[in-house]
Amino acid sequence: MHDVVIVGAGPVGLFLACELGLAGCSVLVLEREPERHSPFKAMPLGMRGLSAASVEAFYRRGMLHRLLTASGDDDDPGTDPDAHEPSAPRGVGHFAGMMLDPARVDVAALPYRLPGPATEGMLTHLEAVETLLAEQALRLGVDIRHGVTVSALTQNKESAVAHVGEREYAAPWVVGCDGGRSAVRGLAGFDFVGSKPQLTGYVMHATVADSARLHSGINLTPTGMYLHLTEGHIGMMDFDGGAFDRSRQPTRDHLQAVLRRVSGTDVTLTDVHLATSFTDRAMQTTTYRRGRVLLAGDAAHIHSPLGGQGLNTGLGDAMNLGWKLAATVHGHAPDGLLDTYTRERHPIGAGVLDWSRAQVAVMRPDPHGQALQAVVRDLIGTRDGTTYMFQRMSGSAIRYDLGGEHPLTGRSAPDLRLEDGTRLGDLMRDGRGLVLDFSTDACLRGSARAWEDRMRYVAGPARNDLGLGAVLVRPDGVVAWAGERTPDRAAFEQAAGQWFGAPEI
Structure with a gap:
């Protein structure tokens, strides 16, 4: 019997498996997809942004250089590691489609930001992240099995059992990292509450006959939003109340109609190679643990992908849970340690849901949304406003309530550097x-x-x-x-x- 069974071999499940394997736990990962590779995980549709906090997690486990290589990035995302003073970030991102100027970030207002290899976010893609983490997990002795669908889940005071047909996979602990439509969440009886969708979003890789009519980058329009990055990579948000979700496959005609409406152009899609849809439904479980079953990542919280917070929040869940669960497995965890996982991470997830809801409210193509946009543009045009946004989006604003008088307690540790050059x-x-x-x-x-x-x-x-x-x-x-x-x-x-x-x- 394994110490922990993880359901879901996405980035969150694999990162958690690596943390547990590093701590000497026996780990089994069950994934319903028959293979890891998918065109939705590779570039361009699989492109994701990692926050500085997530980059820092890879750095602290010795995986950052390999992640950069796998992502096709030869540049270190951090500041000059030999610098004595922290510099302004090279990029900040956007809020509700409105880009922020990194030059407006007040570095002096970030007292614990030290120079180092992991002070910046970076662009990557899901295939690079999952491949790296799978290789790391296998090196640590983790057992990963694909094409395995969990159909039932039972538990008692000593263990939990994931049922796959006639087979049973028992362990003292089962963790659901199986995404927004988590089977584990439903089978274990977690309450999942939140708000209804306001929009349907689309991501597609298509051939556009007259793509020059589409502006590059993120474009807020009077009828919605569209994103035009690399040639043929298009994202859209249509404020239809979430009427068109992933229960239906979007056709070329439907996608063309939405693109014309939100862009205000008469562009033509000659071919659609890949396409998927999503909504901004914002939901969260009321707890991240029920008995011997825990949740992490999208299994515990879902929201719109605005700002790329989903993957980063899930990786934060895995980093927080891994060592606590390992200590519990090994029998030296202090009383209540595992319960601090929900206590610390649930408010972070709730904050991300509200951050997502706020962006949707600002983007609404109506007079109320337009008025909010004007206010937010004024705020992010100020030094204090941009600094606040940077702190929220980079993860540097996260502080757990751990008690203690020192203002650094509960924050991510600065990358302190010893005299011999060794870093934290x-x-x-x-x-x-x-x-x-x-x-x-x-x-x-x-x-x-x-x-x-x-x-x-x-x-x-x-x-x-x-x-x-x-x-x-x-x-x-x-x-x-x-x-x-x-x-x-x-x-x-x-x-x-x-x-x-x-x-x-």
Whole structure:
């Protein structure tokens, strides 16, 4: 019997499998699709944007360079790693189709942003992400099986069982990472609540006879929105109340009619090679755990793809859940650790749903939407407005309520750099927690030894310690505790016990 069965071999399920495999858990991944490759995952339809927080997760596990190569990107997405001061981001993105100017980001308002290899978002595609993660999972001993459809799910106090026809796959834990139409979510009886759709969206790869009539980039119009990137790659949003969803395959005539309506042109689609539709339905489960069954990614929350928040939120779920579930499997998790997964990630998911709803409201092709657009354009034309948007879209605004007085507690750890050039991100590749002790007498060394099987201890001065004496970082990169110039050993030990369980005697 495996320690964990994951249903769904998309990016979220595979990232979670890697986290569990890295921690020494036995993991089985079940995927209903017979093979990983799909034209909807490759470029151009599979193109996705990773936020700085997601890029940081790949960096901290030693996978960033391989991801860049697989994505066809030879440029490091981060700032100059030898720089002493952080620079403005190279790109920010858009809100409701309105592009933001990265030059307006106030870097001084981001006190814990340090230069490093993972301070920027990047463009990739699903096939690159899934291929990389599948290879990593296999190296870690994860068992991945394709063409397997879960038809039933049962559980008791000791285990959960995924039923596939006559076969049963039992484990102490089952995690549903099987997308927006999650079978696990329904079979396990999760409540799924939210708001109805306002629009139908389309993504297609088509041949356009007179494509020069379409403006490039993102275009808000009086009748909707369309996106024209590479030749033949077109996205559209039609405010029809979500009347045309994925239950029907869009025809060439239907797509042409929608494109003409939202673009205000009479362009002609001579051929449609691939097309799919979606809505902005915004739904979330009321909890991410029911007994021995957990959810992550789109299985736990769905919304429109505006701003590319879905994939990034799912990867954040996997990073948050992985180490907590592994500690639970190994028996050294403190009481209630697994419950902090819902407590920390549910508000993040709810915030993303509202972020998506806000963009849809601003994009509505009516007088109310037009009025909102004018207000938002004024706001993002200011330094404070763009900085706020950047913080939300990059993930740098995320802060979990972990208690503690230091303002860094609960945030993603800055990429602190030691005098010998070693970075915090370099020290997190094994998936353990981390203690960086900058105090002159390495005063936490003795205390940290009690948890040496669960965290790495590193002492020495840093090139920029941000005024810290020491910092305790969880395996997901979140600061669990931060001490001033003379660290309080008792406070450190309390935080270590809270997140890493009882010390070894």
